[in-house]
Amino acid sequence: MLRAAGVGVGDEVVVPAFGNVEVAEAVALTGALPVFADVDPVTYCLDPVAVADAVTPRTAAVVAVHRFGRPADVSRLREVGQRHGLLVLQHGESEAPYDEVAQRRERAAYLDARLRGVRTPDGGDGHTYQQYVVRVPGNGRPDRDAFARALRGRGVACRVPVKTPLHRMPEFRRCVSLPQTELAADETLALPVDASLTKRDMQRVVSACNALGGLLQPAF
Template identity: 80%
Template structure:
C-alpha cells in the first residue's frame, strides 16, 4: 500500500511502537523511515496529539493499527491527514462472525462486573474484544509479571500483549519519549474472553484474579 501510494526513500511514516514490529518493517521495506508516536491509554491506538507532534517536513503517511478490537479515533486522524496532506492507512484486525463478537462482548461484560483489583478495558466505540486487556496496577512490569505467573498457576491462560515496544527493539531503537506506550507495555495483560469459554471457566478467571486483586491498588472508576 505504501509503495502503491509512492511512499519510499526519503519519506517518513508515523507508526505506533505499541504492537508488532511488522508495521515498522513494512515501512522500512518500502524504503521509508518509521517515526514512532505514542498511544492513547484507553484505546491503545495512535494518539492524535502525539501523531501531530511527530510530523516533520518529510512525513508522507501515517499507519494506524486498531488494537484488541477497539478502533482508533479515525475522524481525528483523517482530519490530521487532510490538514497536513498526508496519506492515512489503516491496519484493520481480522473480521469475525457477528455471533462470536456478541459472545465475546457477553463474556467481557461478565468480567467487567466481577473483576476487582485490575483496571478493566474501556468498552466504548464498538469494542469487539478480540483481546480482553486489563491493567495490573502497582509497580509496573514486576507486579504484572508476578500477577500473570500467579493466575497461570491457578489454571488461567493469559498473555502479555506487547512485551517490548518497537522503539526498544534492535534495528528500530529510537531515543523518543513514549510514556503511554511504555506504561502499557509494563502493565497490560490479556485475559481469556473466547466465545468457547464456559461459565465455570469464567468463574475460575474471576476467582484467580480477585484472590490476588485484593493485594493491589483498587481498580479505578
C-alpha cells in the same frame, strides 16, 4: 499501499510502537523511516495529538492500527492528515463472525462487572474484544508479570499482549519519549474471553484475579 502512494526513500511514516512489528517492517521495506508516536492509554491506538507532534517536513503518511478489537480514532487522524497533507492508512484486525463477537462481548461484560484486582478495559466504540486487555498497575506489588504467573498457577491462560515496544527492539531502536506506550507495555495483560469458555471457566478467571488483591495506584 505505501508504495502505491509513492512513499519511499527519504519519507517518514508515523506508526505506533505498541506492537505490530509488521507495520514498521512494511514501512522500512519501502525505504521510508518508521517514526513512532505514542498511543492513547484507553484504546492503545495512535493518539492523534501525539501523531501531530511527530509530524516533520518529511512525513508522508500515518498508519492507524486497530488494537485488541477497539478501532483507532481514524476521523481525528484524518484531520491531522488533512492539516499536514498526509496519507492516512489503516491496518485492521481480521473480523470474527457476529456470533463469536457477541459471545466475546457477553464474557467481557461478565468480567467487567466482577473483576476487582485489575483495571478493566473501556468498551466504547464497538469493541469486539479480540483480546480482553486489563491493566495491572505495578508499584512493587502486585506487578503485571508476578500477577500473570500467579494467574497461570491458578489455571488461567493469560498472556502479555505486547512484550517489547518496537522502539526498544534493536532493529527499530529510537531515543523517543513514549510514556503511554511504555506504561501499557509494562501493565497490560490479556485475559481469556474465548467463545469456548464455560461459565465455570469465567468464574475461575474472576476468583483468581480478585484473590490477588486490589489496585495499588491508578493505571494512568
